[in-house]
Amino acid sequence: MGQEATSRDPLRRATLKDVARQAGVSQSTTSRALSGEGYVAAAVRERVAAAAEELGYVPHAMARSLRKQVSRAIGVLVSDLRNPFYADLAAGVAARARTHGYTMMLVDDQGSPEDELAAAQAFVATRSAGVIVTPLSGEVSEYLVRQHIPVVEVDRQFGACDAVVIDNASIARRVTDHLIALGHRRIALVIDETNWTTGSDRAAGYTKALAEAGIDDDGALLVSTGWDADDARKATIDILARRDRPTAIFAANSLLAEGVWRAAADLGLRVPDDLSVVSFDDAQWMTMVSPGITAVAQDAVALGEAAVERLLARIESPDAEQAIDVLDARILPRGSTAAPRGAA
Amino acid sequence: MGQEATSRDPLRRATLKDVARQAGVSQSTTSRALSGEGYVAAAVRERVAAAAEELGYVPHAMARSLRKQVSRAIGVLVSDLRNPFYADLAAGVAARARTHGYTMMLVDDQGSPEDELAAAQAFVATRSAGVIVTPLSGEVSEYLVRQHIPVVEVDRQFGACDAVVIDNASIARRVTDHLIALGHRRIALVIDETNWTTGSDRAAGYTKALAEAGIDDDGALLVSTGWDADDARKATIDILARRDRPTAIFAANSLLAEGVWRAAADLGLRVPDDLSVVSFDDAQWMTMVSPGITAVAQDAVALGEAAVERLLARIESPDAEQAIDVLDARILPRGSTAAPRGAA
DNA sequence: CACCGATGTGGCATCGTTACCACACGCGTG
């Protein structure tokens, strides 16, 4: 006797058809029973559930997506997972996405525009419900918008879509005001780039605070440097060698703050007696050193969560007006800022 | 005149059919032209490529997966993305996966076994090609193995599948030997859990080193504590209050090391003069404080990369024997370890 | 008793893609 018609290769994963056969009903009924939509007799529903359980049936998400023409996956594209800011952001997105029944496809583009565009293509290929991105340029969002995929830019924005950011300008201004209030007049800003909204807004906030305080140094203390800690260290050593050296340094991010801190250590300057230091972006080490570093704490997790909410709203109503969420950030005063030595 | 048969709703994404129509050939030919498999005249191939380009065609990855019965996505399940170890691991996986043409679905289970199992279900639902997991228990891997999905356990292992780990026991032993060589005899181990292979192996290595050096303290200095930094801080303060207090402390991970460091600061003990400190797992702050903390540096990125290679090998040959990759880790001597004060 | 609505069920087309098959051509060979 040959293979029976109802036998099933145990290596193959069970499909709806298998469950239907096992329960002795049609595929249609099985589908309805499992999804809970439409009429199904209670007895049948139970029989089907039992059959599904017995066969270890797990519905094929891709087949379902294909048929229903909607996906329950969102794409997330960040610049560098090894940077805690992006990792926290991703964690926030992951958590919130899951509570809404979405899964997350995560890509780390390593700061490469080619990788970034390739990732965007991959999201289109999987017909992601939407994409959350910390963009390297405006291209990704434009491409995705052209493909009619909802996008939310996070941290920095290029304007073609919704965004979730913090108010970099006003926070940078508050930080600078804090230093001015302590009595500082020569305040340097160490910053890497001002091409993105994050950098340019922070620089603008700094400049504005100085201007309003009547401190006009023609931007002589606005120091552009490379992106990594050692670049910042060298740049800091340079400005601290000037005759009229600054009494306070504002580092535009935590990596630069590390460089500033190391430079101060190299030169044997005491913080905050000889030099006040503030960082835009918190980092764990800032609570471990003494004195602790006064820092702006962005809640990257909250940023990720907000991005998910914004994205889902956009998916809900694709034709709504562009929306920009602006989140707040807190300044955490620690020991690294004090009045300059000459003052008061 | 009505809608033409060839017109296409511009809001709908282009499909193979649309490209075929545009190029004036059949779907079969179009598919062959784009995939490069089978005979297609050069002229036709170009015409099809042009049509695809013009329509912004991106193949539907899910439809393809469904038809070909293989997926190009791997699932990654980690305990906590906000922990740099897992973030680096994920970054390594992401990078290596991409070079092999795979995309990554990342889930962060927040240390919850329910979330973990739910995530595993999601991976089955999307018919992931394989899964990489830092497991909370043996259940996930067992479930996935039952579903015939290749799995690789990373960092810790429960044994039902392939794994990529470091040699916790021998490294812990080397660390302890290092302290013994410096002249320490009373060496405490501060550890959170010993249920997973990571913890139990580290404890075993520590114990073995002591035993072989002829130091027998009946495990009096093996201190179990809660998992977070403050628990470790309190536990450390307790052991340092003992009459025969240890001259060196070995923290079983970086979070515990933070607690130990803070405890030393609280008690006004100088490192390494009054107390030597070593950490299993490096962290950025350990290079920022002075003295720097001697630490074991695991290359989490390499761990992730190795996991991908192992997984792909398993996908290639599903019936191969179980394989366990053991990676090395380096001990980075910094300033926090020295001979005890009484010695030499 | 004809008819209606509520309740249940099964058949079938469909989503976008690929793989298999059949077929059609042109050319060289026995």
Next chain:
DNA sequence: CACGCGTGTGGTAACGATGCCACATCGGTG
């Protein structure tokens, strides 16, 4: 000239799930 072979092309059936439609049954009502 019949045949085979290398090229090139199109038709069609799947993959697994869903949703529309038709149909069947039952009780109650005019």
